[in-house]
Amino acid sequence: xxxxxxxxxxxxxxxxxxxxxxxxxxxxxxxxxxxxxxxxxxxxxxxxxxxxxxxxxxxxxxxxxxxxxxxxxxxxxxxxxxxxxxxxxxxxxxxxxxxxxxxxxxxxxx
Amino acid sequence: xxxxxxxxxxxxxxxxxxxxxxxxxxxxxxxxxxxxxxxxxxxxxxxxxxxxxxxxxxxxxxxxxxxxxxxxxxxxxxxxxxxxxxxxxxxxxxxxxxxxxxxxxxxxxxxxxxx
Numbered sequence: 001x002x003x004x005x006x007x008x009x010x011x012x013x014x015x016x017x018x019x020x021x022x023x024x025x026x027x028x029x030x031x032x033x034x035x036x037x038x039x040x041x042x043x044x045x046x047x048x049x050x051x052x053x054x055x056x057x058x059x060x061x062x063x064x065x066x067x068x069x070x071x072x073x074x075x076x077x078x079x080x081x082x083x084x085x086x087x088x089x090x091x092x093x094x095x096x097x098x099x100x101x102x103x104x105x106x107x108x109x110x
Numbered sequence: 111x112x113x114x115x116x117x118x119x120x121x122x123x124x125x126x127x128x129x130x131x132x133x134x135x136x137x138x139x140x141x142x143x144x145x146x147x148x149x150x151x152x153x154x155x156x157x158x159x160x161x162x163x164x165x166x167x168x169x170x171x172x173x174x175x176x177x178x179x180x181x182x183x184x185x186x187x188x189x190x191x192x193x194x195x196x197x198x199x200x201x202x203x204x205x206x207x208x209x210x211x212x213x214x215x216x217x218x219x220x221x222x223x224x225x
Contacts, residue, residue, distance in 0.1 A: 096166030
């Protein structure tokens with residue numbers, strides 16, 4: 001089946017630093033999504049990308065849909081303590097299912 | 111606009127028992143998907159329901175079954191529970207049709223523990 005490789009698995013950064021994480025796939029996706037999950041909660045959608053090469057921002061977050069349609073990255077600028085959580089990429093080939101990466105655990109030290 | 115609501119929030123069951131989890135979709139959404147998230151893992155797709163029919167299934171055995179009702183709410187049923195079924199079960203609603211799904215929105219999940 002389709003596999004998503006998400007890296008890094010974890011990051012420990014200082015408040016104010018920028019963060020970058022990425023996902024790669026062996027298969028092509030038509031949609032890339034980035035979610036954040038806090039403990040005991042469901043994933044919350046941060047950014048959705050629907051077109052190869054698309055670069056989209058949401059406040060301090062920026063994500064890009066790779067031109068090959070097999071990768072995506074998420075950048076967070078000027079991190080703050082509330083950015084702490086697990087970030088997941090998810091790819092959607094078409095139709096029903098999302099395939100999730102294993103997540104990046106972000107810790108921000110004040 | 112109401113979000114996706116799931117019930118119950120927590121549940122403890124004994125191995126071999128059966129469980130039913132419930133999900134109310136977000137207003138305006140017609141498609142419901144269920145995911146299983148083991149501790150420390152990303153969510154894994156179980157199945158999706160569109161217009162009360164199963165519309166895609168992941169690699170889960172037949173003892174995982176579901177229903178969608180005319181109001182687009184949904185149930186996930188798991189029979190013959192096994193210890194490995196312990197996980198966070200997430201429901202997501204979206205607007206689907208024509209092979210596409212938009213606005214995937216997740217509920218807070220049901221934490222199932224099988225002992």
